[in-house]
Amino acid sequence: MEAASSGTPQLIAGLKLVQQKDDAPLFFAVVPIYKQPSSTPQERLHNLKGFVLGVFKLRELFDASALSKRPLGIKMTLIDESDPSQQRVLYVHESRTSTPIVEGTEIRQPMPHFWGKTWSILATPTTSFMNHHSSFSTWVIALVGGGSSFLLAFFTRSILSRVNQIQALNRQLKTLAQEDGLTGLANRRRFDEVLSMELSRSHRQKTSLSLALIDIDYFKQYNDVYGHMQGDHCLQSFAECLRKAIRRPTDLAVRYGGEEFALLLPDTGSPEGVILTLQQLLKRAGIPHEASNVASFLTASIGVVTVTSGIASVSPSELIEHADQALYRAKNAGRNTVEYIRISHEKEEGTRALLRAIS
Numbered sequence: 001m002e003a004a005s006s007g008t009p010q011l012i013a014g015l016k017l018v019q020q021k022d023d024a025p026l027f028f029a030v031v032p033i034y035k036q037p038s039s040t041p042q043e044r045l046h047n048l049k050g051f052v053l054g055v056f057k058l059r060e061l062f063d064a065s066a067l068s069k070r071p072l073g074i075k076m077t078l079i080d081e082s083d084p085s086q087q088r089v090l091y092v093h094e095s096r097t098s099t100p101i102v103e104g105t106e107i108r109q110p111m112p113h114f115w116g117k118t119w120s121i122l123a124t125p126t127t128s129f130m131n132h133h134s135s136f137s138t139w140v141i142a143l144v145g146g147g148s149s150f151l152l153a154f155f156t157r158s159i160l161s162r163v164n165q166i167q168a169l170n171r172q173l174k175t176l177a178q179e180d181g182l183t184g185l186a187n188r189r190r191f192d193e194v195l196s197m198e199l200s201r202s203h204r205q206k207t208s209l210s211l212a213l214i215d216i217d218y219f220k221q222y223n224d225v226y227g228h229m230q231g232d233h234c235l236q237s238f239a240e241c242l243r244k245a246i247r248r249p250t251d252l253a254v255r256y257g258g259e260e261f262a263l264l265l266p267d268t269g270s271p272e273g274v275i276l277t278l279q280q281l282l283k284r285a286g287i288p289h290e291a292s293n294v295a296s297f298l299t300a301s302i303g304v305v306t307v308t309s310g311i312a313s314v315s316p317s318e319l320i321e322h323a324d325q326a327l328y329r330a331k332n333a334g335r336n337t338v339e340y341i342r343i344s345h346e347k348e349e350g351t352r353a354l355l356r357a358i359s
């Protein structure tokens with residue numbers, strides 16, 4: 001829990017697992033993972049997603065470190081001093097030379113404070129070390145400095161790379177869960193999420209919001225004439241036009257279902273420009289549709305609803321319902337048509353403009 005509320009990884013040192021075969025001391029690194037960046041303890045606890053647990057053998061760390069590259073003739077004892085009342089020996093690294101250690105010459109060198117731990121290394125030279133080196137203390141400072149950097153780099157690299165892997169996988173899963181497989185546009189689930197977020201924001205900040213529901217005209221006939229596979233390609237090209245029509249990073253292009261799409265345009269009180277661009281893009285794409293009754297190329301009917309700034313309360317489902325009504329009218333008006341509805345101060349002003357589309 002300390003790791004979760006502080007946001008700092010924690011080390012639990014000197015443990016042994018029940019199933020462990022040797023007696024090498026282990027330590028656990030507990031790294032908290034959050035759903036989103038959180039700055040206060042309350043936020044962290046609220047956004048906690050879980051923990052990544054790393055288990056390490058101190059012996060393996062020492063064996064791989066610069067502290068152990070060649071037998072130096074120094075015995076090193078790793079001590080946990082995080083709790084001053086209860087110092088603990090975590091690991092003893094023997095000198096690996098046959099000569100005896102020189103009693104009373106040990107030096108205690110603190111390691112950098114990290115992840116809530118205060119560790120130090122107690123170094124004791126052997127006679128062979130003393131015979132070959134003049135300054136023991138200089139060696140110890142250099143060794144512990146180098147060894148500590150290695151240990152820290154090892155922790156950071158191995159644990160954080162595991163955290164990064166998990167976060168990358170989570171991001172991928174999240175993207176997959178929010179994306180339409182055929183077109184790569186946002187799917188309905190993402191749309192629902194963003195719509196309710198943007199609607200609340202528009203209420204709060206008194207900004208406008210527009211939603212367009214877009215339905216391809218005579219798509220059943222398209223499939224009948226060109227085949228289902230070509231129908232899929234057609235949906236992908238259509239999605240590309242939607243992608244190009246939007247301009248702001250906050251705009252969202254959605255595959256709403258089947259041959260129905262949506263554009264969510266936050267902070268947009270006049271969506272006419274985007275809609276006109278979409279129609280021009282469709283015309284330029286010129287996807288042949290010989291079975292269409294309104295044009296020789298693929299067209300769409302569009303229903304747009306705009307809530308103007310200052311609107312008090314329209315629910316997501318009400319907004320969709322309005323856009324659906326507008327779309328229904330556009331279809332009824334002969335297709336390849338846009339119908340607009342504006343809602344301001346909780347009333348439909350009835351300012352509907354029927355725009356005959358460019359064909």
Ligand SMILES: Nc1nc2c(ncn2[C@@H]2O[C@H](COP(=O)(O)OP(=O)(O)OP(=O)(O)O)[C@@H](O)[C@H]2O)c(=O)[nH]1
Nearest residue numbers: 215216217218219220221223228229231232258259
């Ligand atoms: N190729 C393909 N077709 C799809 C997909 N999803 C839905 N459809 C087809 O889209 C067609 C939609 O038909 P309708 O709802 O009658 O709409 P429409 O033919 O466009 O008629 P109007 O909207 O009234 O102009 C159906 O034939 C569906 O099979 C898809 O992922 N791929």
